[in-house]
Amino acid sequence: MEEKMVFDxxxxxxxQYSVGAVGTKFFTELRDNKKIxxxxxxxxxxxxxxxxxxxxxxxxxxxxxxxxxxxxxxITYTVVHYSEPVQPQEPPFAYGLIRLDGADTxxxxxLGEVDPESINIGMRVKAVFREKGEGNMLDIRYFKPL
Amino acid sequence: MADRVAIVxxxxxxxxxxRPDRRVxxxxxxxxxxxLEQTGLNNDDLDIRVTCSQDHLDGxxxxxxxxxxxxxxxxxxxxxIASDGAMAARYAFIQILSGHYDVVLVVxxxxxSKVDQNLVANLAFDPIYHRYLGLDFLSAAAMQAxxxxxxxxxxxxxxxxxxxxxxxNAKNNPYAQRAMDISVEDILRSPVLAYPIRQLDxxxxxxxxxxxxxxxxxxxxxxxxxxxxxxxxxxxxxxFYLGDRELADCDxxxxxxxxxxxxxxxxxxxxxxxxxxxxxxxxxxxxxxxxGLGFCDPGEGGRxxxxxxxxxxxxxPLNPSGGLxxxxxxxxxxxxxxxxxxxxxxGEAGARQVPGAKTALAHGFVGPCGQLQCVMIxxx
Ligand SMILES: [Zn+2]
Numbered sequence: 001m002e003e004k005m006v007f008d009x010x011x012x013x014x015x016q017y018s019v020g021a022v023g024t025k026f027f028t029e030l031r032d033n034k035k036i037x038x039x040x041x042x043x044x045x046x047x048x049x050x051x052x053x054x055x056x057x058x059x060x061x062x063x064x065x066x067x068x069x070x071x072x073x074x075i076t077y078t079v080v081h082y083s084e085p086v087q088p089q090e091p092p093f094a095y096g097l098i099r100l101d102g103a104d105t106x107x108x109x110x111l112g113e114v115d116p117e118s119i120n121i122g123m124r125v126k127a128v129f130r131e132k133g134e135g136n137m138l139d140i141r142y143f144k145p146l
Numbered sequence: 147m148a149d150r151v152a153i154v155x156x157x158x159x160x161x162x163x164x165r166p167d168r169r170v171x172x173x174x175x176x177x178x179x180x181x182l183e184q185t186g187l188n189n190d191d192l193d194i195r196v197t198c199s200q201d202h203l204d205g206x207x208x209x210x211x212x213x214x215x216x217x218x219x220x221x222x223x224x225x226x227i228a229s230d231g232a233m234a235a236r237y238a239f240i241q242i243l244s245g246h247y248d249v250v251l252v253v254x255x256x257x258x259s260k261v262d263q264n265l266v267a268n269l270a271f272d273p274i275y276h277r278y279l280g281l282d283f284l285s286a287a288a289m290q291a292x293x294x295x296x297x298x299x300x301x302x303x304x305x306x307x308x309x310x311x312x313x314x315n316a317k318n319n320p321y322a323q324r325a326m327d328i329s330v331e332d333i334l335r336s337p338v339l340a341y342p343i344r345q346l347d348x349x350x351x352x353x354x355x356x357x358x359x360x361x362x363x364x365x366x367x368x369x370x371x372x373x374x375x376x377x378x379x380x381x382x383x384x385x386f387y388l389g390d391r392e393l394a395d396c397d398x399x400x401x402x403x404x405x406x407x408x409x410x411x412x413x414x415x416x417x418x419x420x421x422x423x424x425x426x427x428x429x430x431x432x433x434x435x436x437x438g439l440g441f442c443d444p445g446e447g448g449r450x451x452x453x454x455x456x457x458x459x460x461x462x463p464l465n466p467s468g469g470l471x472x473x474x475x476x477x478x479x480x481x482x483x484x485x486x487x488x489x490x491x492x493g494e495a496g497a498r499q500v501p502g503a504k505t506a507l508a509h510g511f512v513g514p515c516g517q518l519q520c521v522m523i524x525x526x
Pocket of ligand 1: 009019041042043044046047057058059060
């Protein structure tokens with residue numbers, strides 16, 4: 001058989017992503033007080049998660065923080081059956097888009113403490129926090145059914 | 147300003163699971179050489195080369211440079227569109243309309259076999275709020291599929307029919323990578339990748355390239371006796387965060403289509419369009435995009451395929467080529483859809499020809515859940 005040569009090389013660079021002033025406040029509250037914060041737009045009044053400095057609809061500057069509930073409604077989900085090195089969980093696991101009470105947009109996160117067969121769109125879920133926060137999205141371990 | 151822009155030549159490689167015999171820029175050269183041959187144009191006749199690829203997928207920064215080099219760009223002009231191939235063609239169209247250029251070569255090339263596509267897709271998400279969770283385009287699409295199917299009562303069987311149709315059509319396409327007679331049951335028995343998407347609901351990993359030459363109206367007649375005219379183009383962007391979007395609708399596609407239809411003077415797309423080539427990486431997308439393109443009302447995508455409207459003998463044959471489900475790499479996808487539309491309008495689509503096609507639609511998208519959409523209307 002004709003030889004087909006391949007060069008195997010990782011494409012690796014280590015990045016330092018600044019979370020910015022908005023992200024720093026969000027992650028500090030999440031880490032230290034287990035609070036999930038969003039931001040309300042002064043112009044269109046939508047409450048956003050994740051919090052951000054600019055409303056993408058009216059381009060208003062956002063500075064009004066809103067504490068969101070740790071409970072919400074499941075808008076959609078998937079159960080993942082394949083494995084990738086960037087997934088922090090072993091398959092099968094579930095992702096969900098959750099509209100937290102008090103927010104207009106959804107948070108994307110894991111679903112846990114639930115049989116994949118019994119997950120359904122519209123179900124009520126509640127955040128389960130990591131005991132000792134580290135200041136990243138996994139300070140919420142997952143959302144479990146209420 | 148130029149009045150009209152014509153596509154005067156198109157070429158595609160056969161799409162294959164892997165092309166270990168070619169580096170990615172060699173695939174680009176292969177198709178570029180063929181469109182130059184078809185038109186008799188020389189490298190010196192090209193005003194600019196527009197290529198389409200993405201750095202992370204290529205595994206190098208400024209990854210257009212080695213590609214443009216073999217397209218004759220040294221001491222000449224080149225630009226790169228890091229988006230879908232349809233956006234590259236749209237850009238070339240606008241370049242010519244601007245009056246700056248008369249003859250533009252557009253090439254999209256990609257070797258998906260090079261790297262785990264899910265890892266590359268993961269890099270497209272916000273590193274802090276989303277990437278960290280391990281999301282990729284497949285898991286995101288699965289959430290869109292679930293939301294869409296739940297909202298509108300779309301069934302897995304209706305989605306599977308898209309695969310059956312695509313792979314059957316692909317038997318008539320010499321460029322297709324995957325073509326077969328397959329049943330709805332076969333698809334529903336294939337392993338679940340991310341619920342509700344199964345292995346056969348998804349497009350395969352693919353390598354290949356596509357090229358075309360776009361020219362100003364007054365240059366077209368000398369280069370071909372079968373010019374295909376770009377009648378309308380529209381593109382539209384949707385929000386960055388998945389949670390900001392209503393995934394069961396495709397408002398950005400509807401907006402892109404509206405712009406393209408307005409420009410082309412189309413008011414009843416299902417009646418006025420003779421053939422459509424659209425980009426669906428997963429089976430549900432053909433149904434959802436059909437709604438966005440106005441081929442049916444919102445929520446009616448499932449019934450559209452059940453009624454056979456989009457079959458080869460239907461009112462609007464959709465993806466006679468087999469589309470992406472039959473194999474075509476990302477970035478090349480939308481340009482390949484345009485190339486297939488051009489072949490249809492030239493009457494050169496062989497066994498997959500829709501008889502008498504006069505008006506065609508081609509569509510491409512990029513990003514998770516169809517984040518950026520592009521629609522092009524072509525005519526004889
Ligand atoms: Zn606003």
